[in-house]
Amino acid sequence: MEYVGRPPASPLDRFVDDIYCLTGVPHHTRMNVPPMPSAHLFLNLGDPVHLWDSDSPAQPAVLRDGWFTGVWTRRFVVEYPARVRLVGVHFKPWGLSPFIDVPASELRDRWVPVDDVWRRSLDRIRNRLGTAASATETLRLVEGELRTRLAEAPKRGLDLVRYTGVRLEACHGVVPVGALTDAAGVSTNHLATLFKAHVGVTPKQVARIYRFARLILSVDARGPVDWPELAHAGGYFDQAHLSREFKDFTGHTPTDYLALRRRLPAEQGFPPDRGPMPTE
Template sequence: MDYVSRVPAPPLDRFIDDIYCLTGVPGRRLMNVPPMPSAHLYLNLGGPARLWDSDPSVPPVELADGWFMGVWTRRFLFEYPERVHLAGVHFKPWGISPFADLPATELRDRWVPVDAVWKRSADRIRNRIGDTASAAETLRVVEEELRSRLAPSRGLDLVRHTGGQLATSHGTVPVGALSAVAGVSGNHLAAQFKAHVGVTPKRMARIYRFSRAILSVDARRPVDWSALAHTMGYFDLAHFSREFKDFTGHTPTAYLALRRRFPAEREFPPDHGPMPAE
């Protein structure tokens, strides 16, 4: 598939990693997506996609127009249509907050239709893009929409600053140190993270640490899992293996075997978190 993206101009880049356009025929349609340090907006310009929560009590959904997704703390399954045409936004974990007038906890571990967040907007945005728009034009329309939606959000500067420290340290900086340096109590910082990210700083640190671990795995080479667990700050290999299985549904060795059977497309996806579902 073709993935065309760009980082938006300031001030959007404080909240967004990239805006992208994805087109083509997927090599594997059903993907297993572990928790990653990001939130998302998808604008579907093609056939409907299907999603399944790893929590069996949550019914699957089919989404044709567009949807928001907050930070996920567990894995989910995503099925591409036979031919993909979508525009998307990779938000930083706190990035949806100034664009959506609702608590981030309402987007955590959920997919919510665009029209439920931006009232009656999905068709208007899709019509502006049109069926034949170039990737560059698609990105321009999405960026304009985001810029028009940007609004101040109280407490977000604190979360953005401390969240940036979690990102830079890959989740290894102690959460107590974050609140101490920021000059606020741990309870206040946790409350602000829940409001703007949907999860506590401790949970966000776990996701950052796991994402660094999974993205550092090179399936073409042998992996010393004990050394990797130590480097990433896990207590021991057993701790790392439990978290790995919880987040991916696979043991580390089973994950490595899966990656070797189904190598990621060259230069796609932009991260190697999503994996083929068997």
């Protein structure tokens, strides 16, 4: 499967990490996706994608056209079709806020049809993307769509959330919440309220997700892994704390995760495969 992506130009780069095209035959059909510090827009130009919430795994959602997902605080499972043709946007945790008219908390741990958020837009967008001659043109069209939807003036509190979020991103979540509120000049409760509105979760939860993202992306399953050292470098209290977080976010112990990755390695050079992992 081929991943072609690029970061957008300013001012979109304040809210979007990258826009990408995902095409071809998947290396692994079903993937276990842990919480990652991002929200998403998916535009599907191929066969349906199935998604399972780890809280209710019996009934998958069948997603055919396009959907948003907010920040996830628990894992979910995605099952790709035999051939994939997806266009996506990786938003920063606060990045959806200036493009939508609903609180980000309404998208937390959920997938929501595009037309529920952007009224009567999906068919027009998919028709334009379907006629694009190349991945480069597709990315340009999506970037143009985002530019037209970027709010001219920031919502109340978004600048403060973005300022705090950038700090969390830079230190990979390893910062006391008290230090964030001191730097922001607001109370803990006020900052948490702003984060729930613009991110969907509290600063503490965002920090936890950034910390775990750094951990899982630093694990090289091809060689020995020094878990105590990773725990220390990642800001965990100890290895037991790291193990609990790992189990909560992936459903695996660190040892089981290593065994899985060694048996079913990530696709080389394929960005979405670095955090998500194949299911059994």
